[in-house]
Amino acid sequence: MNAKISFRNVSQTFPLKKSTFTALDEVSLDIGDEEFVTVVGPSGCGKSTLLNLAAGLATPTSGEVLVDGRTVTGPGPDRGVIFQQYALFPWLTVRGNVEFGLKLASVPAAERRLRAERAIGLVGLTDFADALPKTLSGGMKQRCAIARAYAVDPQVLLMDEPFGALDALTRVQLQDQLLETWSRDRRTVLFITHDVDEAVYLARRVVVMAARPGRIHSVVDVDLPYPRTEDIRLSPEFARIRNAVWTSVYHQTPAAPAA
Incomplete structure (x- = not known):
């Protein structure tokens, strides 16, 4: 897989009054060209921080973020x-x-x-x-x-819970609209969500984050065909993948800090 976006041993810390908060700890991830990847995880796991680093809206404390093999140094039209x-x-x-x-x-x-x-x-x-x-x-x-x-x-779309404030019906309609648009005009998509069903329905891969410090807990392949349909959403295979992601998100053992 040719990586469109690469996170290489990325850590992000923020100063507190008497300590330091680690939002991301040694995160490494490659996202392929035209791949649709969703990121899900518990509150405080660093999902939005990951997206902000890819967008160039923040700079990692350590490690490197690359797009097309070039280090991200700030926002750009790509x-x-x-x-x-x-x-x-x-x-x-x-x-x-x-x-x-x-x-x-x-x-x-x-x-x-x-x-x-x-x-x-x-x-x-x-x-x-x-x-x-x-x-x-x-x-x-x-x-x-x-x-x-x-x-x-843009070559890359970075989406941070874009449907989170919408009602359930509108949310489902926009999921289908987004996938239809993506299928016609392929882009690399990194999509942050807190909704497990949404994460599975949209993605080729679901990245599950662990919190405090933010790390990649698991990556779940979604072996479901496009276009995604209501029949797929109701299928036993969708339920199996959804349950695997749900278990990974809500029944994970908290990640231990690096030694």
């Missing part, structure tokens, strides 16, 4: 980041929000429009391109955020 909060500009339309990053990158107006329209179409918002965020549902706002990330043509 990596699109999508958070749980939509962070849309309320005074801009869907199209305006999606074009915003392209405008910052000095992309010519005609090309901006074409790329924005394509991204909006990928997430199924063509009929709402001229709508303001206040008129959109929560799910539509998140689709707009995904379109904005796609418009800058």
